[in-house]
Amino acid sequence: MTRVFRRRLRRRVVVLAVVAAGCALVAVSAWWLPPDWWSPRPGWTGTEQAGWIAGIAGAVFALASLVFDRLDARGARAAGSARVGGVVRIGRVPQQAAWFQDRAARVDLMRAARTGRTAVLTQVLSGMGGVGKTQLAAQFARHLDTNGELDVLVWVTASSRDAIIAAYAEAARVVGVATADLEPETAAGRLLVWLERANRRWLVVLDNLDAPGDAAGWWPPANRDGRTVVTTRRRDPVLHTDGRVLVPVDLFTPAEAVDYLTRSTGTSGDQQGDVEALAADLGYLPLAVAQAAAFIRDRGIDAAAYRDRLAGQRLADLAPPDDALPDDHRATVAATWLLSLDAADNHPPRGLARPVLDLAALLDPNGIPEAVFTTDAVVAHLGAVTGQDVAAPMVTDAMRNLHRLNLVTQDAATAGVRVHALVQRATRDHGDTARLGAAARAAADGLLALWPDIDRDPKYTQILRANTTTLRAGSGDSLLLPDPHRLLFRSIRSLGDTGQVSAAATALEQLLTDCLRVLGPDHGDTLTTRHNLAYWRGEAGDPTGAVAAFEQLLTDCLRVRGPDHPHTLDIRHNLAYWRGEAGDPTGAVAAYEQLLTDQLRVRGRDHPHTLATRGHLTRWRVEAGDTTGVVAAFEQLLTDYLRVLGPDHPDTLATRGNLSYWRGKSGDIAGAVAAFEQLLTDQLRVLGPDHPDTLITRHDLAGRRGEAGDAPGAVTAYQQLLSDQLRVLGPDHPATLITRHNLARWRGEAGDPAGAVTAYRQLLTDRLRVLGPDHPHTLTTRHNLAHWRGEAGDPTGAIAAYEQLLTDRLRVLGPDHPDTVNTRHNLAGWRKRAGDPTTDASQDDGP
Numbered sequence: 001m002t003r004v005f006r007r008r009l010r011r012r013v014v015v016l017a018v019v020a021a022g023c024a025l026v027a028v029s030a031w032w033l034p035p036d037w038w039s040p041r042p043g044w045t046g047t048e049q050a051g052w053i054a055g056i057a058g059a060v061f062a063l064a065s066l067v068f069d070r071l072d073a074r075g076a077r078a079a080g081s082a083r084v085g086g087v088v089r090i091g092r093v094p095q096q097a098a099w100f101q102d103r104a105a106r107v108d109l110m111r112a113a114r115t116g117r118t119a120v121l122t123q124v125l126s127g128m129g130g131v132g133k134t135q136l137a138a139q140f141a142r143h144l145d146t147n148g149e150l151d152v153l154v155w156v157t158a159s160s161r162d163a164i165i166a167a168y169a170e171a172a173r174v175v176g177v178a179t180a181d182l183e184p185e186t187a188a189g190r191l192l193v194w195l196e197r198a199n200r201r202w203l204v205v206l207d208n209l210d211a212p213g214d215a216a217g218w219w220p221p222a223n224r225d226g227r228t229v230v231t232t233r234r235r236d237p238v239l240h241t242d243g244r245v246l247v248p249v250d251l252f253t254p255a256e257a258v259d260y261l262t263r264s265t266g267t268s269g270d271q272q273g274d275v276e277a278l279a280a281d282l283g284y285l286p287l288a289v290a291q292a293a294a295f296i297r298d299r300g301i302d303a304a305a306y307r308d309r310l311a312g313q314r315l316a317d318l319a320p321p322d323d324a325l326p327d328d329h330r331a332t333v334a335a336t337w338l339l340s341l342d343a344a345d346n347h348p349p350r351g352l353a354r355p356v357l358d359l360a361a362l363l364d365p366n367g368i369p370e371a372v373f374t375t376d377a378v379v380a381h382l383g384a385v386t387g388q389d390v391a392a393p394m395v396t397d398a399m400r401n402l403h404r405l406n407l408v409t410q411d412a413a414t415a416g417v418r419v420h421a422l423v424q425r426a427t428r429d430h431g432d433t434a435r436l437g438a439a440a441r442a443a444a445d446g447l448l449a450l451w452p453d454i455d456r457d458p459k460y461t462q463i464l465r466a467n468t469t470t471l472r473a474g475s476g477d478s479l480l481l482p483d484p485h486r487l488l489f490r491s492i493r494s495l496g497d498t499g500q501v502s503a504a505a506t507a508l509e510q511l512l513t514d515c516l517r518v519l520g521p522d523h524g525d526t527l528t529t530r531h532n533l534a535y536w537r538g539e540a541g542d543p544t545g546a547v548a549a550f551e552q553l554l555t556d557c558l559r560v561r562g563p564d565h566p567h568t569l570d571i572r573h574n575l576a577y578w579r580g581e582a583g584d585p586t587g588a589v590a591a592y593e594q595l596l597t598d599q600l601r602v603r604g605r606d607h608p609h610t611l612a613t614r615g616h617l618t619r620w621r622v623e624a625g626d627t628t629g630v631v632a633a634f635e636q637l638l639t640d641y642l643r644v645l646g647p648d649h650p651d652t653l654a655t656r657g658n659l660s661y662w663r664g665k666s667g668d669i670a671g672a673v674a675a676f677e678q679l680l681t682d683q684l685r686v687l688g689p690d691h692p693d694t695l696i697t698r699h700d701l702a703g704r705r706g707e708a709g710d711a712p713g714a715v716t717a718y719q720q721l722l723s724d725q726l727r728v729l730g731p732d733h734p735a736t737l738i739t740r741h742n743l744a745r746w747r748g749e750a751g752d753p754a755g756a757v758t759a760y761r762q763l764l765t766d767r768l769r770v771l772g773p774d775h776p777h778t779l780t781t782r783h784n785l786a787h788w789r790g791e792a793g794d795p796t797g798a799i800a801a802y803e804q805l806l807t808d809r810l811r812v813l814g815p816d817h818p819d820t821v822n823t824r825h826n827l828a829g830w831r832k833r834a835g836d837p838t839t840d841a842s843q844d845d846g847p
Helices: 003-032 046-075 104-115 133-146 161-174 184-197 254-265 269-281 286-299 303-312 333-345 353-360 370-374 376-386 392-404 421-429 433-450 458-474 486-497 501-518 524-539 543-561 566-581 585-602 608-623 630-645 650-665 669-686 692-707 711-728 734-749 753-770 776-791 795-812 818-833
Strands: 082-084 087-090 122-126 152-157 202-207 226-232 244-248 409-411 416-418
Touching: 087 161, 122 133, 133 152, 133 202, 133 226, 152 161, 161 184, 254 269, 254 286, 269 303, 286 303, 333 353, 333 392, 333 421, 353 370, 353 376, 353 392, 353 421, 353 433, 370 376, 370 392, 370 416, 370 433, 376 392, 376 433, 392 409, 433 458, 433 486, 458 486, 486 501, 486 524, 501 524, 524 543, 524 566, 543 566, 566 585, 566 608, 585 608, 608 630, 608 650, 630 650, 650 669, 650 692, 669 692, 692 711, 692 734, 711 734, 734 753, 734 776, 753 776, 776 795, 776 818, 795 818
Parallel strands: 087 152, 122 226, 122 244, 152 202, 202 226
Antiparallel strands: 082 087, 409 416
16 A cells, blocks of 8 residues: 555545534534524524524534644655754755855845845845855755744755756645646646645745746745745846845955865965965855865865966866865856856857857956947957857847856946956866957957047046956967057057056067067067157156167168168157257257158158158257247248148147247247137137147147236136146146146246145155156156245255255266256255355256
8 A cells, every 4th residue: 555545545534534523513513402403593583593503514614624734734744855843844955065154145135035024025146156146045044944934945956947847846745735646737836826825934945047937937926924035147137026136146255265265275374365365366256265175175285386276277177076076066167157158158149148258258357348349340250250140239139148147247337347257267268279369359459449549538548458458468479460469559558648658668568578579579560669668768757768779779670671661760750859858959950850851852841751850850959059940940831731731630730839839939929829829729620629739739828828927827727727637638647747837837926936836746746656756757846846945935945955856867867968957057046045155146047
């Protein structure tokens, strides 16, 4: 006789017993009552007598209900169930992980559950694979159990629709609302009815519901005594509608990750730094932290050794064996995400999520401009690698699929995409070199397409640079072959253009090392890199070093390219310029005169570079002391620019600015102001208010107003200009710093020497930070600060400052540099004003 048959037989016997008891109750009542008991009693109404009879019937049914409740309770103890402490449990709750971390996500889950007592009955734990969602759900279930808040616990591994139905059917049999011979879907349906009506405290956990459609029609019902917890890698809208609340599960905090690694590996205090660094390397991902700790224990190594391996080996090679995974892990870190990627790739547009993730795996994990994925170059690349006719909306849909599976995070506020660094690592580990190389150059094309001509937004520029740096570091030599990608040069130029001149020089040194290794010394881009490095060395405050670098480069370029190659002529142009900046204006004039002869022969008189050489030659003649005909020379040059390039070309407008400047320097201040005002009108029309050339004209116009005797007007103009430069260029841009310098000067000229001292001190702090102590602009700021200290009533402080400055200028520039001579003269002047009769006051040349 089977157990099921015995249970059915017992139920029939109990039913018969209940009916017999009811009949006996009626018989006793009939024996006690008179024969005409069914007739209306004297003094009773018909309603009263009917109620008395109904009470007897109710008692019978109450007895039956009590018996059936007892049968349900006994059914709950049937095969396949476990009652511990009065709780009926169906399914296996995972054991608590070793070295379990009591995380902030638990508080969020408990808060959502408490709120749900009156509103939300389903909590959805959503997060990327490996963040520990299952452990948090298990901890929640144990908490309710321990506190006596559960009667029935159903744990479902929701890997498929069939798995959900099978688990529900088993639960239905355990609680006694279905028999073993009932079809699974029918039995599962009975469980849902029971959950909706039962006056029991129940919890249903749907663990790893990674396809929300599998639960359609099978969501546990609303019942104020019931709770549902779901764990999933998905974050589809359906998961936080219909009374469900999404509880995001994030990574370990740094403290949690460090505590886990310390306790699980038995690390001593002197190795704490290595543990903290390893936690950061692992991105604080719980699954990765646990598996790294297991690997460390298994191999008998320490955190430092694991970090060394992590730097040089594939992620999959640093996981414990499959049969030794800790804490009931089902898969290694890499395998966990590959499952998610397969799911994303199988959503329409099929086959596109994986190559999109290949691109994201090469860029900055902290924030990728989402627009890069829909640039023409990237869309074309995706079409080529998938063999599909790909359009931008399809790429957007593929990115959304990755977001749903928590492989990436789309941030609507920043229009950016974030990816965990280990997801990137696992993706790169499973990509072949050719595929990732093609993805790297496509990503570089996309970033370059997004890069504006003028870096007006410092935050956006920094995002582009960070992505370029990550791309370069993670793509091997893909961006160097067959030729260096233009993105590399654009990124470095943005450093210099935004005032980070030393950083630009350092980045070029690294790029030059790579070019020499991969391309060789005579490759065109190797020579171009040397050219750019020499230029930014000069801008970083080493004009003498720039001259030496350009001289060496010129020798090699003459050998490789010949004397008339355009790049050879450009090198000569820059060499002449930096000779002048290094304190040799006469040498600059001689070099420009020779260059102009060759420019006229090779390029012709109307070539823009020939015209530019004429402008520089005129400027350095003035610097060398030959001011004769400077205005006439710029007027003739402007005539040629107008004829060759037209009135609205930026070079023509810049030449008008130079002409206006030298008019002022030649003594025609009023003419210079009028010319600058007309130029500004045209630049606003042609270039717009935020173009750097427009801002330069406003700067020069403010200075000429001051020189015309309107110091307060100059201060006001510089203040307005500074506000716009801070917005457009940022605080560290060279033009911004120069404006602050001149604003401080005209404050002093307007009668506020103390304000000038304060402004110069603040500027000096920033120039030391941005440019360093030996940059010519830093030394000039010290020169002016010393002057205004004297004008503010501190001649002794001025003398001490000039003495220190002179020592540094002698060291950096030498005794014959014009700036060194000027400092010596100003020092003599302040000594004379302080009462030193041996000093000639006529030597004071001013700031």
